[in-house]
Amino acid sequence: MAKDRPASRATDHSEGFPQSETVGTRVPAEQIKHSLAMAKAAVRAAAENRGQEILLLDITGQTALFDFFLIVTGASRRQLGAISSEIDRVLRDEFGERRLSISGYEEARWIVLDYGTLVVHLFDEETRRFYDLESLWADAKPVDVAPIVASASAQMARLRNQ
Numbered sequence: 001m002a003k004d005r006p007a008s009r010a011t012d013h014s015e016g017f018p019q020s021e022t023v024g025t026r027v028p029a030e031q032i033k034h035s036l037a038m039a040k041a042a043v044r045a046a047a048e049n050r051g052q053e054i055l056l057l058d059i060t061g062q063t064a065l066f067d068f069f070l071i072v073t074g075a076s077r078r079q080l081g082a083i084s085s086e087i088d089r090v091l092r093d094e095f096g097e098r099r100l101s102i103s104g105y106e107e108a109r110w111i112v113l114d115y116g117t118l119v120v121h122l123f124d125e126e127t128r129r130f131y132d133l134e135s136l137w138a139d140a141k142p143v144d145v146a147p148i149v150a151s152a153s154a155q156m157a158r159l160r161n162q
Contacts, residue, residue, distance in 0.1 A: 050156070053073040057137055
């Protein structure tokens with residue numbers, strides 16, 4: 001396989017790779033593990049910046065383009081910008097990852113951050129309801145991020161009380 005091509009997913013379970021009959025490609029388990037670690041770090045950054053309705057979707061079975069979608073609601077354009085900046089900082093500092101593209105930052109009703117295997121969607125409430133990505137990707141597997149969100153919220157509460 002050429003180095004510049006995306007990794008593939010397969011329906012063959014014999015090699016221990018994530019499977020997708022609909023996509024027919026193969027992704028090494030290490031890539032999925034790395035993508036999930038990045039996604040969880042982004043969840044933490046969003047929660048620490050008071051993001052709401054944080055939803056992480058595993059879409060490895062739906063598309064070969066990326067592994068995870070993170071969907072977060074913010075209360076204001078300013079907050080969405082702060083969440084976006086913090087996710088960028090965390091993924092750069094902790095993983096050496098740089099964002100491939102960003103869309104919507106100027107208007108800040110829906111900011112899309114593309115990290116290749118992870119796509120982050122930051123919405124204001126109205127725009128999130130309108131686009132309803134959760135329904136569009138209903139076959140995706142939700143990842144339990146409640147412990148990450150609870151831990152980040154508790155940490156932020158401790159900092160406020162100091």
